[in-house]
Amino acid sequence: xxxxxxVKQIPSPDTPGRLDAATGRLDRSGGLVLDDxxxxxxxxxxxxxxxxGGGEVTLVSMVPDGEVAGLRTALAMGAARAVVVSxxxxxxxxxxSTAKVLAAALRRIGAPxxxxxxxxxxGYTGTVPVQVAELLGxxxxxxxxxxxxxxxxxxxxxxxxxxxxxxxxxLPAVVSVTAGVVEVRYPSFKGIMGARSKPVEQLDLAAxxxxxxxxxxxxxxxQVVAVERAEARSAGEVITDDGSGYERVIAVLDDWKVI
Numbered sequence: 001x002x003x004x005x006x007v008k009q010i011p012s013p014d015t016p017g018r019l020d021a022a023t024g025r026l027d028r029s030g031g032l033v034l035d036d037x038x039x040x041x042x043x044x045x046x047x048x049x050x051x052x053g054g055g056e057v058t059l060v061s062m063v064p065d066g067e068v069a070g071l072r073t074a075l076a077m078g079a080a081r082a083v084v085v086s087x088x089x090x091x092x093x094x095x096x097s098t099a100k101v102l103a104a105a106l107r108r109i110g111a112p113x114x115x116x117x118x119x120x121x122x123g124y125t126g127t128v129p130v131q132v133a134e135l136l137g138x139x140x141x142x143x144x145x146x147x148x149x150x151x152x153x154x155x156x157x158x159x160x161x162x163x164x165x166x167x168x169x170x171l172p173a174v175v176s177v178t179a180g181v182v183e184v185r186y187p188s189f190k191g192i193m194g195a196r197s198k199p200v201e202q203l204d205l206a207a208x209x210x211x212x213x214x215x216x217x218x219x220x221x222x223q224v225v226a227v228e229r230a231e232a233r234s235a236g237e238v239i240t241d242d243g244s245g246y247e248r249v250i251a252v253l254d255d256w257k258v259i
Contacts, residue, residue: 001052001149003045004111005079006102006132007038009063009070010122017122024224025092026122032063034070037117041177042074043184044147045115052149056080060105062090062098068200075195076187083109087204092217095123099131100215104208106136112172113154117179118143133174140174141167145181 009032011017018027042057049055059074059082066086075082085101093101106114114136119126133140145164146157158165159178187195205212213219239248253259 001049001055001113002058002109002111003049003055003113003115004058004060004106004109005038005041005045005074006060006106006114006116006128007042007071007074008035008117008120008122009033009061009067010035010120013121019227023092024227028064032067032070034073035117035120035122037119037121037179039074039077039184040179040182041115041117042077042079043182044144044177045113046078046185047182048113048147048149058083058109058111060102060109061085062093062101062105064091066202071200072192072195073187075198076191077185078191079198081199081201083201083203085203085205085208087212089205089212089216089218092220093215094220094222095125095127096131096221097215097219099128099135101205101208101210102128103132103135104210105203106132108203108208114138114172114174116174116176118176129174129176136172136174138172138174139169140176141169142176143178144175145178147175147177 011026011028011030012033015030019025020027045057049057057079059071059079061071061082062085064086066084068082068084071082083105085105090101114132116129118129129142130140141156141158143159144156145159148155152171154169154171154173154175156167156175158167205215239245
């Protein structure tokens with residue numbers, strides 16, 4: 001079965017993130033890498049494709065400047081191809097605009113199953129997967145820790161605070177995968193070399209039939225109004241226990257309304 005995976009390429013976590021003071025946007029001018037949370041949904045997709053007896057895993061990514069460096073990691077893992085949406089008009093996109101772009105690209109691909117991470121590590125909105133599902137008119141299952149295919153049905157173990165729920169839904173569907181639920185394979189040398197020749201389709205808004213006036217900063221419903229430095233942390237209070245230190249600890253916790 002063919003599966004599409006929405007992945008995000010983000011600035012490397014090894015370098016401190018920077019916000020543009022004028023726009024409040026994250027600086028993405030440096031090299032981008034595959035968001036670590038997406039590696040789990042890619043791994044899940046590869047396993048499901050293998051278990052179904054065939055099919056391709058296609059990556060879908062919205063990114064500035066046609067960047068593909070982060071996608072090479074997922075292609076080296078075993079994904080067959082990638083679709084990249086890049087357009088200057090995408091700058092300043094909020095979560096809903098991102099979902100509109102991804103949904104338009106997914107319609108072109110037509111895969112019966114779409115996997116995503118639960119949220120990106122540079123945005124943390126956690127809303128894009130369900131928005132994509134709504135725009136596609138498909139069922140949405142979130143926080144999946146296990147997925148099984150049974151003909152035209154999915155069986156999903158949906159992680160909760162107290163355990164998991166067993167959920168079934170028909171295909172096509174959009175499922176977000178919880179990070180850490182599968183062991184992600186390391187790309188082999190053969191996979192790394194082969195990733196260089198795998199097809200990467202570049203699309204812009206015109207190719208997707210989307211109006212630039214409704215996407216990016218022009219259509220954003222969310223806006224950064226100010227960027228300020230966080231206050232420097234002051235030194236904490238040191239309590240020397242002379243036999244009555246517990247009283248000071250209790251007083252502090254009471255002031256903080258902890259007890």
